Structure formats: C-alpha cells, structure tokens
Amino acid sequence: MRIARIVHAAAVAVTLLALTACASLPVTGDVRPGLAADQNSGGSDLAFVPQGPSDGMDPKEIVRGFIDAASSPKDSWSIARQFLTPDEAQKWKPDAGVTIDTGSTERRFDVPEVTKQTTSTSVRLTLQQTATVDETGAYSGQPTGRAAELPFALTKNKNGQWRIAQAPDGIVLDADSFAAADVFAPYALQYFDPSWTYLVPDVRWFPKRENTASRIVQSLVAGKPSPWLANGVRTAFTGDVALARNTVTPESQVAEVVLNDALPTRDPVMLARMRTQLERSLSGIGVLQVKITIGGRDTNAGTASPASTAVDPRPLVLTDKGFGYLAAGELAAIGGVSAQLQAFPQQVTAISAASGAQRIAVQGADGVVSAISDGKTDQIDGRAGLIAPTLDPFGYIWTVPAQAPASIEAWPASGGNARPVGGPQDAAQVTSFAVSRDGSRLAMAVVAGGQFRVEVFAITRDDRGAPSALGAPNVISWPSGAADVAWLDDSTVGILGVDGSNVVLREQQVGGPAKTVDAPDAAQTVAPGSPTANVRVLGGGVLYQRSGPNWQQEGSGVKVLAVQLGGQATG
Structure with a gap:
C-alpha cells in the first residue's frame, strides 16, 4: 500500500463545518464518594497547588482563578470551591466532566462594566474546545477547535468580595494538561x-x-x-x-x-x-x-481465563527467502503456509495473519484475496478494487472495495458464502481497515465529504463469533491523510499517513487523545509489536521498529510486513 497513491486517490480535506458550541457539561446525577483507596495511583499526585482568591480580585480574575484552581482535585477541589459562594460550593460538581481546550492563551473573558455599587454581574468565558469528557467519563474528540462559551454568575459577599454564584459543572483543562493525565x-x-x-x-x-x-x-x-x-x-x-x-x-x-x-x-x-x-x-x-x-x-468466586491478544514479538514477513517469523536475520518457516505463499501465483501485496500464522489472508497484485492454511490456497473474494484484507480471531476474513465502504463482507474459515456486515453509508472511500484482536471492533480509515476520518465500530456477533452487523460509528481521529491502520494494542489504533510533506504515525487511543510521531519517509505499512509499546513499519523494503523515541532498522529485503492478529506462536 503506497501512501502517496492512496492520498492522491482520496479527496483532499475540506474546510470543516462549524459545530454548535455548548454552554456547559451535561450532568445526570451525583457521583457518590468513596473511602480512601490505599493505592499510590488512586489519589492525586499533583505537585501543582493553586492559589485561592485574594481580596480585591475583580470578576474576571475570580473566574480565571477558579478555572486554574479547578485543575487540582486535592481535598475534593477545596481550593476551587473557595472562589464560589457557600451555596454554589455545595452544588458544583467538578467531576461531572471536562471541557478540553487549546490553551489559556486563547481563552477570552467577557465582563460587563461594573462599578463600586455593582453587587452582581456575569462573566462569559469563550474558548476553543477540542474535546470533552462527559459525566460517565467517556472522551469525545473533535476535528478542530470550536468556539464554546461557559457562563458564570457572580455576586459580592458581605465582605465586598466577588464570588461565583453559578458555575457550569465540570472543569476546564487545556489539551496538554489533559493528555498528561495529572487531573483526570x-x-x-x-x-x-x-x-x-x-x-x-x-x-x-x-x-x-x-x-x-x-x-x-x-x-x-x-x-x-x-x-x-x-x-x-x-x-x-x-x-x-x-x-x-x-x-x-x-x-x-x-x-x-x-x-x-x-x-x-x-x-x-x-x-x-x-x-x-x-x-x-x-x-x-x-x-x-x-x-x-x-x-x-x-462468594468464593473464581476467575475466568480470557484469551490473550498479545502478538508474537518476532516480525512476520515475506522476503526473497520465504515467509515466516524473522529473528536474528533468519526466517522460521510456518508449516502449511510458507510453502504455499512462496508458490502464490501473484506478487503478494498484503498479508493478515491469525495467531501463530496457521491461517493467513493474502492479497495479490491483481487484487484478489485468498486464504492459506493447512497446505491449501483458496480464493476468497475477487471483487474489483479490494483494499488489503483483515482477519478476525474467529477465522473470518474481511474484505471491502475501496470505492464501496458500505459493502464489507466477512468470509468464514469453514468456506461457504460471505456474511455481509454493512459499513459506513456516508463514506465515499475506504483506504484501510482492521478488526481488533478481540474481534469486537472494526477500525476504518475513510474519506467522507472530502475529509479523512478514522472511525471505530462495534461488531455484532452471535455467541459463536459469527459477525452480522456493525454498530454506530465512533469517530476517533480526523487525520490529514490515512493510508494504513492497525491495532497496536487493545485500545490503541495506529494510523500511518501524512501531515503536510511528512509521513507520521498517529497512535490514537480509542476513548482518549492521540500521540503523533514522525515515521520513516518511505513507510507504507504499520503493524503491532510486542510488548505493546513496540511498533513496526515497512518502507522501501526496510523494516523499522520503534520501542522508544527513535526508529531502528530491524531488517532489509522485506517485501511484505504481515499484520499479526494476536496470540503467541507455538512454532
């Protein structure tokens, strides 16, 4: 898969529509307090201790001080509550959610003119919102910052000091502070x-x-x-x-x-x-x-034994020497698969492998998708314009044409007819997709309305693992380009694409913010490694691995980097 080709084939991103601003965070009920959890990571470990209000602060300073103080949950946000009237200090629900914005430099505080005789006023905080956390703790990002307004009502107390009589529930954090996970x-x-x-x-x-x-x-x-x-x-x-x-x-x-x-x-x-x-x-x-x-x-309850989703720490690759796990420059061939792949009649362009690589999905240069296992090669899907296939832990091979994102089919390991599972109706193109290693979710990079987006769907299955439909989309990212996606772990999707003239890897948490790192210029395919902090990419025949801040060359002469589904290899 070539990034330049896919990005050119897709429509370029268009100007985003302005989204309706919200005035406050939703609240459906109180959060009941708990007793102390005797764990270091369970309580706040903040070094930052904000200042409480001082005499003579004007309404703007009070609201700004309150926003800053709310970044410390110490003692149930006791310092932030000092900026509130006694009644509002009891009503305010700081852990109802978070408004996440671009930063304090872009916050604007609008205050009507007040005199010494003024006893009540209002402050309207306007900010560039990038994401929210709702009352259930669910994170929701946005394609770009949007203007949002938070209203505050203030009154003077008996000592002539301004205090906030009405504040939106929840707190405000800038994106960097939120990503640092110091408060939430x-x-x-x-x-x-x-x-x-x-x-x-x-x-x-x-x-x-x-x-x-x-x-x-x-x-x-x-x-x-x-x-x-x-x-x-x-x-x-x-x-x-x-x-x-x-x-x-x-x-x-x-x-x-x-x-x-x-x-x-x-x-x-x-x-x-x-x-x-x-x-x-x-x-x-x-x-x-x-x-x-x-x-x-x-109850003397026992424990269940859920299956592992860890991938083999060795890269699974196709080279001139054959197909198998690469370790110390040597390939470990896989019985019933490697020989069949070497004899494949087409140039291989993509491989998705089940646990232990005993079953693989293969795409050739003609676009046809086949299954290889137990020494047999079976053609699966010959529809025109198919993108690279993805495999799920229940043996189904998933296929979809690039220009028909709503036409996803899942092909069972036992043979027979494909199961149609649908897909996004509003997308014009899909560039890459991948089933999570637990088989419960599908990540897709699509183009809709001239804009790239990556969304995740829940997969409806029966108790035997047979898929039947996709749920509503959960959009997790709006990259400027997305050529390849892969599950890096159970809650992180790797998005390989472009940002301007640079190739980048976006490590997008499903339900949280992303981390973006530069990738090798020729990178074409992304695959998970083990431990989960490791990531591999392939570009220009060179295999790279990143387990820290830098990419290191792991091999050369690699034709295809297979995406492993999970589970430790037995061979």
Whole structure:
C-alpha cells in the first residue's frame, strides 16, 4: 500500500463545518464518594497547588482563578470551591466532566462594566474546545477547535468580595494538561466479547482522587458500556445485580465488592466472570485481587481465563527467502503456509495473519484475496478494487472495495458464502481497515465529504463469533491523510499517513487523545509489536521498529510486513 497513491486517490480535506458550541457539561446525577483507596495511583499526585482568591480580585480574575484552581482535585477541589459562594460550593460538581481546550492563551473573558455599587454581574468565558469528557467519563474528540462559551454568575459577599454564584459543572483543562493525565486519568472498564473469550476495554476518564476505585466499580456494575460499543460486548453484571455498598476500599491490593442479593443463582461461571471484570478494571490503580461478598458472606468466586491478544514479538514477513517469523536475520518457516505463499501465483501485496500464522489472508497484485492454511490456497473474494484484507480471531476474513465502504463482507474459515456486515453509508472511500484482536471492533480509515476520518465500530456477533452487523460509528481521529491502520494494542489504533510533506504515525487511543510521531519517509505499512509499546513499519523494503523515541532498522529485503492478529506462536 503506497501512501502517496492512496492520498492522491482520496479527496483532499475540506474546510470543516462549524459545530454548535455548548454552554456547559451535561450532568445526570451525583457521583457518590468513596473511602480512601490505599493505592499510590488512586489519589492525586499533583505537585501543582493553586492559589485561592485574594481580596480585591475583580470578576474576571475570580473566574480565571477558579478555572486554574479547578485543575487540582486535592481535598475534593477545596481550593476551587473557595472562589464560589457557600451555596454554589455545595452544588458544583467538578467531576461531572471536562471541557478540553487549546490553551489559556486563547481563552477570552467577557465582563460587563461594573462599578463600586455593582453587587452582581456575569462573566462569559469563550474558548476553543477540542474535546470533552462527559459525566460517565467517556472522551469525545473533535476535528478542530470550536468556539464554546461557559457562563458564570457572580455576586459580592458581605465582605465586598466577588464570588461565583453559578458555575457550569465540570472543569476546564487545556489539551496538554489533559493528555498528561495529572487531573483526570484513563481507566479501562473491562467487558467480554459475545463469546466470553476475550476482554474488551472501554476507556473512561475519572478524577485522580481517593475514591477512584469506587467510581470504577460503580461504573462497571451499575453503568453501561459506551453507547457505540454496547452491541459488541457482554457483561456479567446484568438484571437486578447492583452494589449493596457504594464504597470500595482496597486494602493491601485487595478490594471487597459488596453486591445485593439479586443473583438468581450463585452460578460459579458468572461469578468468575464478574470477578475477572472487576479485577481487570481495577488493575490500573494497583488492585490485584477482588473479593465479592453478598449478604456479608464471601462468594468464593473464581476467575475466568480470557484469551490473550498479545502478538508474537518476532516480525512476520515475506522476503526473497520465504515467509515466516524473522529473528536474528533468519526466517522460521510456518508449516502449511510458507510453502504455499512462496508458490502464490501473484506478487503478494498484503498479508493478515491469525495467531501463530496457521491461517493467513493474502492479497495479490491483481487484487484478489485468498486464504492459506493447512497446505491449501483458496480464493476468497475477487471483487474489483479490494483494499488489503483483515482477519478476525474467529477465522473470518474481511474484505471491502475501496470505492464501496458500505459493502464489507466477512468470509468464514469453514468456506461457504460471505456474511455481509454493512459499513459506513456516508463514506465515499475506504483506504484501510482492521478488526481488533478481540474481534469486537472494526477500525476504518475513510474519506467522507472530502475529509479523512478514522472511525471505530462495534461488531455484532452471535455467541459463536459469527459477525452480522456493525454498530454506530465512533469517530476517533480526523487525520490529514490515512493510508494504513492497525491495532497496536487493545485500545490503541495506529494510523500511518501524512501531515503536510511528512509521513507520521498517529497512535490514537480509542476513548482518549492521540500521540503523533514522525515515521520513516518511505513507510507504507504499520503493524503491532510486542510488548505493546513496540511498533513496526515497512518502507522501501526496510523494516523499522520503534520501542522508544527513535526508529531502528530491524531488517532489509522485506517485501511484505504481515499484520499479526494476536496470540503467541507455538512454532
């Protein structure tokens, strides 16, 4: 896949339409406080300590000071509350969400003229909003900064000092501060795929406070998956199951979760899935074990064993010497696959490989997609204009024509007819797509309205893994160009494209901000590495790996870099 060719083939980005500004963050209810979580990462570790209000501050200074002070959640935002009237200090909900903007230099405070006799006034803060976090902790980005207004009502107290009598719920953070995760941090709520085989992360952003464990557990047990993800995952917390105690207090890396007595049966399998979801969701704050109790009694819940999504640490490549795993300059061939690939009748342009590379999807120079496994090569899809295929963990090979993004088909390993799963109706072109290693989500780079965007869809499957449809799109990025996408880990999509004259790799968190790094000029294909911090790209026959700030050459004479689906190779 050639970046220049794909970017030229797609329409160039157009001027974005202005989006409607919002005045405040949505709030649906209080967040119940929890007890102290005895974990270093569970509370705030901020070094920044803002200043409270001083005598004589005018309304503009009060609002600006309040915005700055709200960047510290220490003691339940006690310093920020000093800028509020006593009544508003009780009502204000700082952890209701976040308005993320371009920075303080672009904030404008509009204040009517006031005199010494004025006792009430207003301040309107206008900023360039780039993203939001809602009351559930879900992150939502935007294609570009848009003007948003936040209104504040102020009044003088009995000492003649201005205080804020009405403030929007939530806080304001600039994009750099938010990405640093010093105030709000990402925590992955864990759900299961429809077959109960894999865990699927749903990233949420919560304040770094002592009650973070409680917030995570409340969101998992009493909440729901993000709307876009809901039809692609399952949870063990169904029916009337709820928390009997809203606080969760980890002690010595063990957290007790108290449920009500609404379980219809004490099914050990379901209890094990509950415990596994809880433990994996709380692992980000240092919890190693969860004890589930009902009615004061330990359920003695076991744990489930979700399948791994880790890829083999060795690159999987096609060279003049053959196809296999590359290590120390030598290729380890794969039985039932390597010989068939060497005898492939067309020049190979793309390869997607299942765990252990026992089954691969191959595209030749004529565009036809084939499957190779067990010493057999079978043609899968011969439609015109197909892009590089992607494989899922249930053995389905996914194909789609570049000019027909809504015509995605999934081909079963057992043979037979393809299953149509749809696709975005408003897109004119798709340049790349990839199924996540858990099989629950599909990432696509498309062009719609002359603009590139990368979106993620939940995949509807039955309990045997057969796909049937895609959910609503969740747009995660608006790059200036996108030629290749790949899942770098369970919650990060790598987007290889262009930014001006430079080739760049955008590491886009699904449910969070992105990190962009320069890529080698000739880079054409991106693939995950292991550990998950490693990334590989191929360009001009040279294989590069990045495990730190720099790219290092890992091999040469490489024709195709295969995208590994996940799981450790056995050979």
